[in-house]
Amino acid sequence: MNNDLIVELDPPRIEHRSGFLIAGLGERFTFETNHGIPRLWQKFGPCIGQIPGQQGSVTYGVCCRSDAAGSFEYIAGVEVSGFADIPANFSRLQLPAQKYVVFSHRDHISSIRNTVYTIWNQWLPGSQYQHAERPDFERYDEDFDPQTGVGLVEIWVPIK
Structure with a gap:
């Protein structure tokens, strides 16, 4: 463990979330190479609000x-709401109903790596x-400003 x-x-709080569908741009990373994730968000940003069947304005990093x-x-x-009209270059994921432990990250987005590590x-x-060996995700709602990188981000970790 790196104490730095x-x-x-x-x-954290414990939540049970019903199943839902995610569509977006996906790439492979490791903990060492995850510094490329902001570039993926820059590519995805213009798509927000234009995706067929989009439900609300919350974005997810899964x-x-x-x-x-x-x-x-x-x-x-x-x-x-479904995958039928999702662009071919998008990744698709069905998340099942699950119990999660939910953490809040309130610092600049550049330090989320440390929160996840902890x-x-x-x-x-x-x-x-x-x-629980299922996908975990970051949840970005209207309290997060992608221009400044500041605001609340929730980190949802599936547990058993």
């Missing part, structure tokens, strides 16, 4: 489809919960 990356976390080498797909996306390397191992 550990930050103080606000107390970590899914991980492999044994430590890479994962990160999807910058939105909730959609969740996975300190909070989760020291808790009564186990990761």
